[in-house]
Amino acid sequence: MEAGRLFFDPTSGCHAGNMLFLGNGDPVHLLEKSFESENKLEPDRKSQLAKKLGLQPRQVAVWFQNRRARWKTKQLERDYDLLKSSYDSLSANYDSILKHNDNLKSQVASLMEKLKGKEAAEIAGGGVGVENNKLGDEEEIMMSVMKVEDRVSTATTTTPNSDLQYSTPPCNNTMSMSLATDEEDEATHYDHNHDHDQHGGPTYFSDDVFPDHQHNNQVDDGDQPLLGWWVWS
DNA sequence: TTGTGTTTTACGACCTC
DNA sequence: GAGGTCGTAAAACACAA
Secondary structure, three states: OOOOOEEEOOOOOOOOOOEEEOOOOHHHHHHHHHHHHOOOOOHHHHHHHHHHHOOOHHHHHHHHHHHHHHHHHHHHHHHHHHHHHHHHHHHHHHHHHHHHHHHHHHHHHHHHHHHHHHHHHHHHHOOOOOHHHHHHHHHHHHHHHHHHHHHHHHHHHOOOOOOOOOOOOOOOOOEEEEOOOOOOOOOOEEEEOOOEOOOOOEOOOOOOOOOOOOOOOOOOOOOOOOOOOOOOO
16 A cells, blocks of 8 residues: 555545545554554554544544455465466476376386397297396396386376375475465465475475486375386486 | 546445354 | 444546557
8 A cells, every 4th residue: 555645534424525635644654554463453442543543433443444355355366376386386297297107108118129029039049058147138127117117107196295196286285374464565474394496386306307317306295105216217 | 638447445235253 | 233354336546548
């Protein structure tokens, strides 16, 4: 509110025409200060303010009512902005996860092809003396396939702190809001209890783009399953 | 100058404690 | 019943065309 823009004409009784404009702002300032300290108006304070400002108690009460309404509107706008930025951040993470999942699937397919080729070669060759060595190769490939499949499965069925599927992006962000009585910005105090990325949103993975080397970003949330990444080149 | 959007006060209706 | 929210009318201001 622009202090000094207007104040009341205490001599006029009702409705339109009871405002004086271009005032010096002190009455408004006093009301604002009072609102800062407490946005509800108890009878004693109402009387005191009315007396100080030369207003009707009813006018002070109405001013507080309207001031609370304005505060609430601004608060809704802030909440909307916060939720939107949080959603945008989650959405970006979700897209990255989908891409990563596709990549893992293609790795599985590739390794399976490799395994099939090996098996076909062994059947055709029928060798005996290289048994141990062949077995070692197959085991190695199978282990790789299992690892990748396991990660694909994990990535598509678990989230860091909930049993949500990826149809709803994971969120480990516990956010509490407390009402504030700060005047000009009417500051809202948000308590972000968990890790956040530089955009202020929660951090599920340390990079937006998954590295092609080992990356193990585990989110431990009590009994919740861990989501770890073991990406090897 | 004028039309339009914004801001503020004030009120009535309704709700809650 | 007092005091709250919600929706809205009225008035003045701000500003672009």
